[in-house]
Amino acid sequence: MGVVHDGQDGRYERAHRPARSEEKSPADRRSGIRLAALRLFAEQGYRSTTMTDIGAAVGIRGPSLYKHVASKHELLAEIMIGTMEQLIADNIAAVGGTDDVREQLRRSVEAHIRYHARHRLEAFVGNREIGNLEPPDQERVLSSRSDYERRYRELIERGAAEGAFEVRSARIASYSILDMGIGVASWFHEGGESSVDQLAYQYGDIALRIVNAY
Amino acid sequence: MGVVHDGQDGRYERAHRPARSEEKSPADRRSGIRLAALRLFAEQGYRSTTMTDIGAAVGIRGPSLYKHVASKHELLAEIMIGTMEQLIADNIAAVGGTDDVREQLRRSVEAHIRYHARHRLEAFVGNREIGNLEPPDQERVLSSRSDYERRYRELIERGAAEGAFEVRSARIASYSILDMGIGVASWFHEGGESSVDQLAYQYGDIALRIVNAY
DNA sequence: GAGTTCGGCTAATGACCATTAGCCATCAGA
DNA sequence: TCTGATGGCTAATGGTCATTAGCCGAACTC
Incomplete structure (x- = not known):
């Protein structure tokens, strides 16, 4: 479960969608999700936290989380x-x-x-x-x-x-x-x-x- | 999760005899349920414990619990x-x-x-x-x-x-x-x-x- | 011994949820 | 310009669950 495998080598510099209100490199996205999950788990408990909750905390829908994470x-x-x-x-x-x-x-x-x-x-x-x-x-x-x-x-x-x-x-x-x-x-x-x-x-x-x- | 019950045919011979190995006065039943719930909540957590689990622990079906308790x-x-x-x-x-x-x-x-x-x-x-x-x-x-x-x-x-x-x-x-x-x-x-x-x-x-x- | 209550039971009901399927826009690189 | 990958999205899918409805046998009452 290692910690991130970020993009394996930072080859792609992304920087797409520049200067939007928030930068979303793949690594940022993943750690944003992790942080949101941590906060929600702490506040509501693991069982009471839904994928929809976590998604909402980072501005996307629940099912979209699976593009970044294997499971809750x-x-x-x-x-x-x-x-x-x-x-x-x-x-x-x-x-x-x-x-x-x-x-x-x-x-x-x-x-x-x-x-x-x-x-x-x-x-x-x-x-x-x-x-x-x-x-x-x-x-x-x-x-x-x-x-x-x-x-x-x-x-x-x-x-x-x-x-x-x-x-x-x-x-x-x-x-x-x-x-x-x-x-x-x-x-x-x-x-x-x-x-x-x-x-x-x-x-x-x-x-x-x-x-x-x- | 099957406890022994004859269900199905509708004419269950039950034999819920009061003077059996287990006494079931109303108060006993209630405290038995409370104890079962306590153990299960401690072991599995409140959210992960189902009314069916609690019922099984005292030998009855989940919905029957509502004859003794208002809610989980x-x-x-x-x-x-x-x-x-x-x-x-x-x-x-x-x-x-x-x-x-x-x-x-x-x-x-x-x-x-x-x-x-x-x-x-x-x-x-x-x-x-x-x-x-x-x-x-x-x-x-x-x-x-x-x-x-x-x-x-x-x-x-x-x-x-x-x-x-x-x-x-x-x-x-x-x-x-x-x-x-x-x-x-x-x-x-x-x-x-x-x-x-x-x-x-x-x-x-x-x-x-x-x-x-x- | 008829009626009432008690405490089971099975079958809904109505939600909620993790996860999967499949679609589509965007964009980087060729 | 084309292409493939990326990462959104909406709709299932398949479960699970608390709780309610309604049925019924046994025991208790009078």
Whole structure:
């Protein structure tokens, strides 16, 4: 499900219908559809969103979407797989940047929070629509999800083994940290009491307190 | 989906004996339907659950459900309104039992966790299906939800004012505490690593650590 | 033991929906 | 200018669903 295959090589510069109110290169169209689908899935839910809704959001009729997308399900699958891949990639980067477990946990949590604040719609849909994914994709997402959780659990276990953390249950510590981050996607909005950076920092603190790192 | 029914010929010998293995008083029937709906909504989502599914789960046909229930939506609304009312009632009881803010927070969190562990399906559905509630009920649930969140926020603000807690943002502290509890509903299962009581106690600790009560 | 109620059932009804078919205008490139 | 691809569009197609209508047997009432 890769991300776009844009036009394979940008050979054709399009630029047709110049300067209309909106530019519609093939890639623009596709990502416009994806964005519209994401917003609608987040707002109304996958099952309640119709192809007609998505089409209307980008100014075309429902059936015309099939000139750009294989199915409604594909739109959902791309969102969810992309979300998990990004979360895992961010986590790998966060952990890889230092050798100190405390700092690894802090950076992991900050990345987790940043993602959930900056990509709230993706995270929100990613958490709510798992049951609407079809078999091949659902397993893939669930498996990524387990990997992601395991990375946190093992990090905390390692910290505990090294004496940096002290937890009664690494499982509970990791779930509580992950879950409070997931919650961010449902209430955060830019321009509120805190900026994304402040939020990330404060949740980093909270996580370290949860594992008794202080 | 065939349940055993003799249909067709019209002269079904049914044998719906009252004194069989399953008792079917009107109240039993109704709560059986509610429970079936709850399970199905939790597992498949509200939109993906059909009246036929719910009927099959209690051994009758979809349309027969209307002899007991006004609509599919009513089933969802009852679950969600009941959930919020119980959470608020539990919270009032928790706070009312003592005058010490620390203890009030601990008891509140324990009640929150207990509910999310013991009534995971209700809590799970209650958090996922808000968007599928229709206007009158949706507003009611959203308003209860705000009240519930406010109770936590104000409790934490009061604790901070009294010097018992120390938080950078009462809003973030309350959301993180509530969200980690909500998460419990998605992974907890009886017979796992922790009992409900252990879970409640540990989350109580975590909450007190989040507000720097130690 | 006749009438009433209860709670099943089957068959509509009336929508709604994802997806496919097939048509056509535009346009880039030859 | 011709041609093929692109990306719209309208009309099916084939399903699914909540809900309603109307029928009927069994149990309960008096």
